[in-house]
Amino acid sequence: xxxxxxxxxxxxxxxxxxxxxxxxxxxxxxxxxxxxxxxxxxxxxxxxxxxxxxxxxxxxxxxxxxxxxxxxxxxxxxxxxxxxxxxxxxxxxxxxxxxxxxxxxxxxxxxxxxxxxxxxxxxxxxxxxxxxxxxxxxxxxxxxxxxxxxxxxxxxxxxxxxxxxxxxxxxxxxxxxxxxxxxxxxxxxxxxxxxxxxxxxxxxxxxxxxxxxxxxxxxxxxxxxxxxxxxxxxxxxxxxxxxxxxxxxxxxxxxxxxxxxxxxxxxxxxxxxxxxxxxxxxxxxxxxxxxxxxxxxxxxxxxxxxxxxxxxxxxxxxxxxxxxxxxxxxxxxxxxxxxxxxxxxxxxxxxxxxxxxxxxxxxxxxxxxxxxxxxxxxxxxxxxxxxxxxxxxxxxxxxxxxxxxxxxxxx
Numbered sequence: 001x002x003x004x005x006x007x008x009x010x011x012x013x014x015x016x017x018x019x020x021x022x023x024x025x026x027x028x029x030x031x032x033x034x035x036x037x038x039x040x041x042x043x044x045x046x047x048x049x050x051x052x053x054x055x056x057x058x059x060x061x062x063x064x065x066x067x068x069x070x071x072x073x074x075x076x077x078x079x080x081x082x083x084x085x086x087x088x089x090x091x092x093x094x095x096x097x098x099x100x101x102x103x104x105x106x107x108x109x110x111x112x113x114x115x116x117x118x119x120x121x122x123x124x125x126x127x128x129x130x131x132x133x134x135x136x137x138x139x140x141x142x143x144x145x146x147x148x149x150x151x152x153x154x155x156x157x158x159x160x161x162x163x164x165x166x167x168x169x170x171x172x173x174x175x176x177x178x179x180x181x182x183x184x185x186x187x188x189x190x191x192x193x194x195x196x197x198x199x200x201x202x203x204x205x206x207x208x209x210x211x212x213x214x215x216x217x218x219x220x221x222x223x224x225x226x227x228x229x230x231x232x233x234x235x236x237x238x239x240x241x242x243x244x245x246x247x248x249x250x251x252x253x254x255x256x257x258x259x260x261x262x263x264x265x266x267x268x269x270x271x272x273x274x275x276x277x278x279x280x281x282x283x284x285x286x287x288x289x290x291x292x293x294x295x296x297x298x299x300x301x302x303x304x305x306x307x308x309x310x311x312x313x314x315x316x317x318x319x320x321x322x323x324x325x326x327x328x329x330x331x332x333x334x335x336x337x338x339x340x341x342x343x344x345x346x347x348x349x350x351x352x353x354x355x356x357x358x359x360x361x362x363x364x365x366x367x368x369x370x371x372x373x374x375x376x377x378x379x380x381x382x383x384x385x386x387x388x389x390x391x392x393x394x395x396x397x398x399x400x401x402x403x404x405x406x407x408x409x410x411x
Contacts, residue, residue, distance in 0.1 A: 004165030008135060016108050027265055031088035035105035042082065042102055042120040050079045050411075053123035055106060057132035058087035060329060062094050064152045065129045067206035067400040069099050075404060076411075082121045086132055089262075093303055106134070114140050125411060127151055128176075135172055142175040147410045150179045151403050152202055154350070155186040162193070170195065177410055180403050183350055198406060201399035202351065208335040209397055216308045220285045224292035228256045229314035231374070234306045235262040235328035236319035238271060240343065243367040244317065245275035250371055252296065254378060258309055260300035262319055262328065269301045307332050315377060317341045317370070321363075327352060334360055335393050337386030339377050341370065360389045 023033040045051055052072065056062045062083070073079055081099065084106035085091035095103040107113035114137055125147040128138070131154075141148050150173075160166035161173075170193050173179065179197035181187045187199040224230075231251075233244055236259060248257065259272055259279070273279060279297035282305075292298075300306070310316055316333035320326035321343020333340045334355055344365045346352035355361025362377075364370040 002165065002168045004168035005135065007165060008168070012109055028088055031092070032105070035088060035091060036108060038105065040104050040107070040117065040120060045122045048078050050076050051121060051123045052079060052081050053118075053121045053126045054081060054083045054129070055126070055132065055134075055137075056083065056085055056090060056129045058085065058090035059093050060090075061129040061132070061152070062090055062097075063207055063329065064202070064204045065127065066099065067203050067210060068127070068151060068403050070210075071400050071404040072407070073099065075408065082123070084117075106137075109134050109136050111136070118144065118146075125149065125407070127407075130154065133169060133172065135169075138172050138175065147177045147407075148175070149403075149407055149410075150176050151200075152182055152204070152399075153179050153186060153197070154182045154348075155189050156348075157189060162189070178406060180399075180406065182399075198402075200402040200406075201396055203399040203403065204329065204331050204351075205393055205396040206398070206400040208329075208331045209393060211307050211332065212311075212335045215311065218305060218308055220282065220287045221292065221298070222287075224256065224295060224298065225312055226293055228254065228296075230256045230258060230312065231315045231317060232258045232260065232306075232309045232313035232333070233317040234260045234310065234319065234333065236260070236317070237262055237322070237326075238268070239322045240317065240319045241272055241275055243364075243370055246367040247371040247374070248276065248297070251374060255314075255374075256295075257297045258300060258313075259297065260306045260309060264301050264303065269299060272299050310336050310338070313338055314382075315339050315341065315374065319343075321345055321352075324348070330355060330361065331393075334389050337389040339382060339385050341373055354392065358388050358392050360385055360392060 019029050019032055023030045054065060056065060069081060080101040082102045083100050084104055086106050091103060091105055107117055118140060123146055126141050127149045130152045161169040173195050179190065180200045181197050182202040184199045187197045190197045241259065261268060261272060276297045279299050280295050282298055282300045282302060310333045316338055318328050318330045318333060318340060320328040322345060324345050325348050327342055327346060327349050330340050330342055331351055339362060340355060340360060341362045341364060342352060344363055346363065352361055356363060362373045364373055
């Protein structure tokens with residue numbers, strides 16, 4: 001047993017114990033623990049079923065996989081999709097997605113859980129999305145000779161996987177049937193370590209392009225869009241909301257704002273309401289009696305609307321860029337041809353770097369920089385940004401089709 005694997009076992013067990021300890025005091029930890037207690041009840045496979053087990057860490061990875069799932073569903077008769085999530089934000093938001101036949105929390109990594117889960121699903125093939133490498137699960141899938149695919153993978157030499165003692169992961173990567181990477185740099189890096197992969201691109205481009213064409217009116221907000229242009233602030237955290245609140249007065253007569261935070265628990269919504277005392281909560285709007293022409297700020301306190309809000313936005317501010325690895329889906333906004341503004345920690349997000357280089361994305365580190373970016377965008381014509389965005393998205397389509405075509409050769 002390598003030192004890296006030993007440390008992995010100690011750290012994962014410690015993590016699970018910590019989740020147990022803090023669950024009574026932390027809503028997300030409590031949701032995870034409650035999810036772990038839910039019984040997994042999967043009927044035995046019928047003779048004509050093909051079963052896919054998909055594992056994703058959270059909501060973003062599920063959306064990344066969705067165009068691949070849609071294509072596989074259309075290509076494989078009687079395909080059933082069983083999806084495990086690790087994060088409550090993924091499970092709670094997508095457990096009832098119609099493309100899924102069954103959704104569940106991935107049971108904590110113990111031998112009895114691993115065998116029971118794989119036995120119940122009885123998968124014909126397995127897809128892991130991007131990361132969230134649960135080593136014992138992956139080892140057991142390999143031992144059972146079940147085709148295992150990693151899609152939307154993204155690697156760089158600074159990652160733990162390529163340094164001692166974390167480089168024990170490389171042996172696991174070699175056991176994966178086929179790895180599909182987001183970019184050529186990832187494929188080249190794996191090749192240095194004698195790991196074969198195919199650069200197919202990022203299926204999120206296919207997903208946002210599909211959503212762009214799914215026009216949906218949000219009837220409660222019909223009267224809100226009249227008049228001033230609108231800045232949609234999507235998947236924000238408190239740090240972004242505080243900066244937006246600081247500059248709000250500067251743009252009082254120029255823009256309306258929609259705040260659609262990442263977390264919509266009562267405490268967070270109350271915090272936002274204090275930052276924007278004039279704001280109206282979406283849940284409080286009565287579409288039969290209210291005219292929203294005079295309202296300048298709305299707080300979205302439910303889930304599922306953000307992708308449709310971007311359709312009518314003039315500018316987007318996307319949250320998560322103030323913590324490493326935390327930036328949320330900026331492509332959902334960029335696909336609509338609008339400028340996208342986000343925080344500074346983007347090293348792990350090549351799409352953010354690409355948006356900046358194509359003059360579609362804009363990075364800010366503080367409230368003053370955010371204010372200056374919006375002022376510059378206000379003073380310029382944005383039709384060039386729209387054209388840049390359209391060309392950028394079209395150039396990156398097709399990953400889902402390439403992935404599915406390659407997977408089919410192994411089934």
